[in-house]
Amino acid sequence: MNRKISVAPMMDCTDKHERYFLRLISKNVLLYTEMIVSEAIDRGDKKKLLSFNVKEKPVALQIGGSSPKLLSNASKLGEEFGYDEINLNLGCPSKKVQKNRFGACLLKEPKLVAECLSEMQSKTKIPVTVKTRIGYDDIEDYDNLSNLISLFKTTGVKTFIIHARKAMLGKFTPKQNLNIPPLKYGMVYKLKEEFKDLEIIINGGITTIDEIKNHLNKVDGVMIGRSIYHSPYMLADIENNIFNNTNVPSREEVIKELVIYLKKEIKKGTRMNQIMRHTLGLFHGQTGSSFWKRYLSENMCVRNADVQKIDHIMDKVKFAPQAHSVG
Ligand SMILES: Cc1cc2nc3c(=O)[nH]c(=O)nc-3n(C[C@H](O)[C@H](O)[C@H](O)COP(=O)(O)O)c2cc1C
Structure with a gap:
């Protein structure tokens, strides 16, 4: 699957209608759903939560949770509904998410996450990927990040999307957590140097074609969220300049x-x-x-x-x- 450029999962933004719209502009980017919680998939209206238009493909389903059983069931269902990838959210820092034990707070429980990832992969043939941050609270050294990735790698996960900021658990609002912790792209580049066999995708604060090109010299792919949501026709520039597609609709x-x-x-x-x-x-x-x-x-x-x-x-x-x- 081509993960050179992807549009980030964003709650209340990257729903099926947004994805249909973005796909009209860009043939080549990978699209992500909003995070859907595995408990909701388990108890809720599965069709309503998971169905999408095939024209949106390729689409990755992002799920959140910490129960190996529920996450693996959700992954299986995701595959049945036609998604191309299952992504586990280990980056969301909101209080509500912490209370329910998913998102970035799971960085404190790497063994449980590894168990979840193993279970998820045992139930599906499509790729299972991870989206995470470079650290949390005071834990922001490279060795910790590297150990985490080493552990998750042992489960068979090959693709890691790294939001190059740490998460401040319980201290900041979700919005502050997207802006205040400084971006440390160097840590993501270092990961790629250390784990050459893994696919490393960088995310956070990327807004221009030049920035994208620079990152692509160091890592395998770039994920962009807000700048595409606020300016969706940026995808036309991406098609032109990154995928050499000269046939982009007006x-x-x-x-x-x-x-x-x-x-x-x-x-x-x-x-x-x-x-x-x-x-x-x-x-x-x-x-x-x-x-x-x-x-x-x-x-x-x-x-x-x-x-x-x-x-x-x-x-x-x-x-x-x-x-x-x-x-
Ligand atoms: C409105 C909004 C909702 C978000 N929802 C999610 C989400 O559901 N899952 C997730 O992993 N990240 C979520 N994020 C974080 C983005 O995926 C991305 O990591 C972050 O915005 C940094 O990328 P950017 O600077 O290109 O926007 C959200 C961000 C925004 C702005």
Whole structure:
């Protein structure tokens, strides 16, 4: 599987509608789901939680949890639903997550994690990967990270996504935990030097093509979260510059395709804003992008008016690029 560039799992962001939208722009990136907790998969509506459109593929399912049994069951189900990879979340630092014993707090229990990873791999043939941070609280030395990866490697996991910041458990809000601990890319590069046989993907604070290219000289892949969510057409630059794909659809072509999907989804009961909210940043950086944002903000939440509004979206798109000169 090609993990050169991937879009990070993000709660409330990378749902199936966002992934469908991003896939219209990029053929080559790997997409991740939001984290889904193994207990929820066990008890909840499996179809609702796990079903997705095959056009989104390749897609990795990210799960959270600490029960080897529930995680391995969830992995098996993920494979049955057609996901291409199962990823275990060992990076989320939120208090709620800690209370339920999953995410970054599991870095304190590496043996349990290794047990989970072994069980997960015994139930599925698709790759099981790990997303983690470089450390937590005061534990942020390279040796600790290296020991952790060595242990997880013994279970057969070959791909590690490393968010190059430590997690501050219980101290910071989730937002602070995404911004305050400093990025230490050097530790991720060192991991790749030490574990040449492992696939090491770097994550955290990466925003430009030049940065991506520099990282790709040191590690196997780059995962990007917020900058793609806020500016999804960045994927077009990635297709051009990283995958040499010169056949990327324009923003207008993307919206045209998305409207076809939107109409089908609305018939199934999806609300217009569940899809269109993800496109707010599509014209990011273009003069006139505020038109698009304003138009969507004013129209996509209108109750019972969804279907009638769809064709107006197309009208808006037609003039959106001309909005360059309007400001
Ligand atoms: C809104 C939001 C939700 C997130 N949800 C998850 C999640 O469900 N699972 C996960 O592993 N990381 C989650 N993250 C962290 C991202 O995957 C990523 O590691 C982090 O944003 C750093 O990458 P970036 O600087 O490119 O955004 C989330 C981040 C944001 C901003």
